[in-house]
Amino acid sequence: MTAIDLEQKCIDAGLKMTEPRKVILSILAHATDHPSVEDVYERSKQEDASISMATVYRTLGLLDELGLVYRHEFSDSDHARYEVNSEHHHHLIDLETGKVVEFKNEQIEKIKQKIAQDLGYELVECRLELYGKKLKKKK
Amino acid sequence: MTAIDLEQKCIDAGLKMTEPRKVILSILAHATDHPSVEDVYERSKQEDASISMATVYRTLGLLDELGLVYRHEFSDSDHARYEVNSEHHHHLIDLETGKVVEFKNEQIEKIKQKIAQDLGYELVECRLELYGKKLKKKK
DNA sequence: TTGACTGCAAATGCTTTGCACCATT
DNA sequence: AATGGTGCAAAGCATTTGCAGTCAA
Numbered sequence: 001m002t003a004i005d006l007e008q009k010c011i012d013a014g015l016k017m018t019e020p021r022k023v024i025l026s027i028l029a030h031a032t033d034h035p036s037v038e039d040v041y042e043r044s045k046q047e048d049a050s051i052s053m054a055t056v057y058r059t060l061g062l063l064d065e066l067g068l069v070y071r072h073e074f075s076d077s078d079h080a081r082y083e084v085n086s087e088h089h090h091h092l093i094d095l096e097t098g099k100v101v102e103f104k105n106e107q108i109e110k111i112k113q114k115i116a117q118d119l120g121y122e123l124v125e126c127r128l129e130l131y132g133k134k135l136k137k138k139k
Numbered sequence: 140m141t142a143i144d145l146e147q148k149c150i151d152a153g154l155k156m157t158e159p160r161k162v163i164l165s166i167l168a169h170a171t172d173h174p175s176v177e178d179v180y181e182r183s184k185q186e187d188a189s190i191s192m193a194t195v196y197r198t199l200g201l202l203d204e205l206g207l208v209y210r211h212e213f214s215d216s217d218h219a220r221y222e223v224n225s226e227h228h229h230h231l232i233d234l235e236t237g238k239v240v241e242f243k244n245e246q247i248e249k250i251k252q253k254i255a256q257d258l259g260y261e262l263v264e265c266r267l268e269l270y271g272k273k274l275k276k277k278k
Numbered sequence: 279t280t281g282a283c284t285g286c287a288a289a290t291g292c293t294t295t296g297c298a299c300c301a302t303t
Numbered sequence: 304a305a306t307g308g309t310g311c312a313a314a315g316c317a318t319t320t321g322c323a324g325t326c327a328a
Contacts, residue, residue: 095263
């Protein structure tokens with residue numbers, strides 16, 4: 001999803017397209033990692049030094065509510081990290097470097113559904129995170 | 140795991156078996172839910188009104204380090220919730236009531252392993268939580 | 279005896295909010 | 304012009320910590 005797409009979705013949702021919001025949306029659209037609030041704040045300041053932390057928190061909160069962004073709370077760090085909500089996937093976190101690898105798996109999606117159903121529930125959300133250490137290549 | 144088992148493991152780990160710790164271990168051993176720090180504190184006070192919140196935090200922290208207890212951070216609430224670390228399982232959280240249902244699934248265990256391996260990682264930890272709404276029984 | 283443990287209260291650190299001013303619509 | 308958005312600084316809140324007294328071993 002591009003920055004323009006995000007801007008349009010915000011406008012459609014009735015938000016005013018202010019300067020701070022444009023900057024934040026652009027940063028999120030271009031991020032290749034999963035930045036924390038602090039990260040977004042730092043990067044925003046490079047575009048526009050007057051942006052405040054409060055605005056970053058408020059904006060990310062709004063985007064999360066609108067479902068445009070996904071809020072992660074990986075257990076290897078203690079603050080939230082964000083990513084633009086695009087295609088459904090899960091994460092593997094490198095315990096040594098904190099690097100996040102994304103993956104998809106059709107089989108797991110099916111089993112999740114089935115487990116929830118068997119327990120008498122409709123699956124609404126799901127959190128699946130793997131934490132691991134890089135394997136040393138053998139030989 | 141009984142309270143006695145937990146006490147023994149703590150002693151083996153070199154911890155002194157004090158009154159507050161006995162109370163907290165007993166509460167954890169008897170809990171059928173996944174109590175928050177606050178919950179453990181409230182329940183502890185009924186056994187011994189002099190126990191402080193700080194001690195509950197410190198004790199739960201120690202137990203987590205020793206691996207005797209598992210610290211959850213379900214995304215429907217914002218504080219940590221604990222359970223005695225017994226058999227490996229995952230959780231489904233009822234989004235309407237907050238109720239936690241435990242489940243196991245062999246298939247998922249295998250797929251998790253395989254995914255990590257395929258990505259070049261050794262699986263160390265994992266978090267799998269389903270969030271859902273109770274299905275209405277049809278007819 | 280003595281080092282670990284505890285309660286208390288103060289400190290922390292991330293996040294939220296009240297308020298007055300400002301900008302988008 | 305009206306309303307929603309912003310920066311700032313203060314407030315919140317769960318959790319942690321310094322300290323002096325206490326207790327298990």
